[in-house]
Amino acid sequence: MKSFTTRSLHIPFPKKDPHNALAMPVYESVAFEFASSEDIAANFRGELPAHTYSRTSNPTVEYFETKIKALTGAHHALAVSSGMAAISATMMAICKQGDNIISGKHLFGHSLALLEQSLSAYGMETRFVDTTQTEQIEALIDSNTRAIYFETVTNPQLEIADISRLADIADKHGILLIADSTITPPSVFSSKSLGVHIEVMSTTKFISGGATAVGGLILDNGLYDWNQNPNCQPLTQKFGKDAFVARLRKNYYRNFGMPMTAHSANYMIAGLDILELRVERCYQNCLKLGKYFQENPKVTRVDYPGLKDSAYYDLARKQFGGIPGSVMTFDLGSQAECFRFMNRLKIIRRATNLNDNKSLIIHPYSTIYTEFPESERAKMGIRPTMMRLSVGIEGAEDLIADMEQALS
Numbered sequence: 360m361k362s363f364t365t366r367s368l369h370i371p372f373p374k375k376d377p378h379n380a381l382a383m384p385v386y387e388s389v390a391f392e393f394a395s396s397e398d399i400a401a402n403f404r405g406e407l408p409a410h411t412y413s414r415t416s417n418p419t420v421e422y423f424e425t426k427i428k429a430l431t432g433a434h435h436a437l438a439v440s441s442g443m444a445a446i447s448a449t450m451m452a453i454c455k456q457g458d459n460i461i462s463g464k465h466l467f468g469h470s471l472a473l474l475e476q477s478l479s480a481y482g483m484e485t486r487f488v489d490t491t492q493t494e495q496i497e498a499l500i501d502s503n504t505r506a507i508y509f510e511t512v513t514n515p516q517l518e519i520a521d522i523s524r525l526a527d528i529a530d531k532h533g534i535l536l537i538a539d540s541t542i543t544p545p546s547v548f549s550s551k552s553l554g555v556h557i558e559v560m561s562t563t564k565f566i567s568g569g570a571t572a573v574g575g576l577i578l579d580n581g582l583y584d585w586n587q588n589p590n591c592q593p594l595t596q597k598f599g600k601d602a603f604v605a606r607l608r609k610n611y612y613r614n615f616g617m618p619m620t621a622h623s624a625n626y627m628i629a630g631l632d633i634l635e636l637r638v639e640r641c642y643q644n645c646l647k648l649g650k651y652f653q654e655n656p657k658v659t660r661v662d663y664p665g666l667k668d669s670a671y672y673d674l675a676r677k678q679f680g681g682i683p684g685s686v687m688t689f690d691l692g693s694q695a696e697c698f699r700f701m702n703r704l705k706i707i708r709r710a711t712n713l714n715d716n717k718s719l720i721i722h723p724y725s726t727i728y729t730e731f732p733e734s735e736r737a738k739m740g741i742r743p744t745m746m747r748l749s750v751g752i753e754g755a756e757d758l759i760a761d762m763e764q765a766l767s
């Protein structure tokens with residue numbers, strides 16, 4: 360079976376349901392009982408795998424992880440409470456005080472804050488570079504470098520790095536390549552086939568099926584020798600290829616307490632089944648809107664890597680089958696024009712999320728990036744004239760009509 364959707368719909372449950380339910384039941388139960396004291400002791404020794412307590416694992420969450428593993432070919436998938444939990448747990452599992460990672464500055468705002476403020480307080484350093492300029496990266500790598508971290512499509516700059524080249528550099532130095540693939544969900548992107556070792560994503564966005572629940576995922580593609588990471592190496596003797604996930608599950612997922620809930624997992628499971636359909640519809644809408652923007656004289660600039668004249672079009676085709684998500688940006692003459700336009704919109708909503716079923720618009724300069732000084736915003740490519748549009752699944756004609764009346 361080749362189709363993402365066919366596969367998603369027919370992935371078996373880890374255990375047969377006693378009632379032959381076709382949809383995975385939502386196990387809203389914190390604890391799970393054992394038949395005997397001997398069994399529970401064996402479970403705690405790691406000899407009898409079973410669910411015990413929903414902060415460590417849960418059957419509904421496990422089914423979501425099972426689906427993701429089957430759909431992506433990842434060696435392991437761990438579902439967590441949010442995209443930020445996925446990123447922070449991963450960084451903590453691979454780094455300790457004195458270690459560093461290399462990353463671009465063009466990152467989701469809270470990821471940048473995590474690296475610059477939260478993790479640096481624990482002595483973990485981030486060395487910033489333009490990840491689309493791969494030749495700058497090697498100069499920053501030293502014996503304490505543990506990873507290169509990047510976003511598959513940066514938001515809101517919509518830049519795309521050459522992932523195979525990043526993978527070559529990471530492999531040459533024995534360090535990890537970690538991708539945040541939130542913008543390009545698994546129906547269009549296979550991180551494993553491009554040599555990414557660890558993939559993290561916010562399932563809040565595309566996967567939740569329309570902005571219904573917060574969640575995140577950590578995938579270990581099984582491509583990395585964990586003996587090369589000093590923080591995971593001590594676990595390789597006992598856990599082999601599972602060293603990272605073993606460290607992650609106990610020290611971070613369990614001890615920091617960042618589980619996905621069964622209720623959220625239920626949304627994610629349902630969202631996966633219609634993901635491919637939604638992404639395709641959003642993409643078609645992006646193409647139609649792109650054409651509309653390009654032909655409208657009031658729009659001074661439009662960026663979407665799925666458009667033929669984008670500098671990243673070829674990479675978008677190679678890495679995401681031509682579907683680089685459904686976030687686009689466009690510019691009007693001034694901030695005042697942007698505000699007027701946004702205030703007049705009737706269908707497109709003013710909100711800060713991405714990949715809802717509804718189209719969402721925001722003016723990043725005055726919102727998400729307002730805490731950065733103007734010079735920083737300029738360096739980050741955040742223009743006062745730019746709006747970010749997360750294109751939804753409405754009819755393209757309705758979206759264009761809404762734009763048209765708001766621009767008039």
Ligand SMILES: *Cc1c(COP(=O)(O)O)cnc(C)c1O
Nearest residue numbers: 441442443467539541561563574
């Ligand atoms: C939203 C987002 C995150 C954070 O995800 P949450 O689920 O909100 O914690 C991380 N990376 C990217 C690229 C995002 O868009």
